[in-house]
Amino acid sequence: MENSLLDLILLSEKRTNVLLLLLEGPKDIETIKKRLNASATSIQLQVKKLKEQNLIVQEKNLYRLSEIGKIVADKMKPLLDTVSVLEENADYWADRDMSEIPPFLLRRINEFGHCTLIEPQIDRIFELIPRYIDNAEKATRLGAAIPYFHPLFPSFYLKTAENGVSVSLILPQPILRRWVEDYREQTEKFLKLERAKLFVCTDCDRIPAITSADNFMAMALFPKNAVFDRKYIICFEPGALAWGEELYDYYEQRSERIYEI
Secondary structure (H helix, E strand, O other), X not given: OXXXXXXXXXXXXXXXXXXXXXXXXXXXXXXXXXXXXXXXXXXXXXXXXXXXXXXXXXXXXXXXXXXXXXXXXXXXXXXXXXXXXXXXXXXXXHHEOOOOOOHHHHOOHHHHOOEEEEOOOHHHOOOOOHHHHHHHHHOOEEEEXXXXXXXXXXXXXXXXXXXXXXXEEEEEHHXXXXXXXXXXXXXXXXXXXXXXXXXXXXXOOOOOEEEEEOOOEEEEOOEOOOOOOOOEEEEOOXXXXXXXXXXXHHHHHXXXXXXXX
């Protein structure tokens, strides 16, 4: 081969996109052109190169991935999806401690899809983040691991559970102690609710702040060299919701349920 396969597929965005598109199934040139918003001439040139390297085959007017092409495209997609997730909020990921995310989930960060960064406004630094509140109030199921103290959390999650949302909370021991000492009444009311669960984790001081709901996933990681700043990544795609549920369940399994104070 005159050029390596790696150069062939990575040095042209059009060729990469053609391979990923054909993962969905065979397509004709007109469909490929429309889906990739490119001219027929430019697409035909890239298809020709992919055919020469045996990555795609032509059957009448349809093009499909060859067996080699399927292997290559299947391996490409997770890598490109991972790069896309990390590039979208590159400064955030570069500054965060991801050591508390279990490896089996960290390897699947490509499942997030599109996410956005949310954080407290400078003039409302001690309030809850509006976008987080709006989505939490629309949920029917919500699990949250909370590694930091916020004075509005006990009343907020109590109100959320009283409004019919199934709420499960994981608190590190120091945070639970603060809730009990300063917000005993709210904590006792929360524990009495049928749709509310409270867990304590003994080894969770720097775990991600993770919220797993049926309508969104949010995660705040500790900065590497600074204090916790409540900057959350919030995602809404099905892959992110499933990923967030797995992370929450991972920490719930390491925790002990509290039934009474």
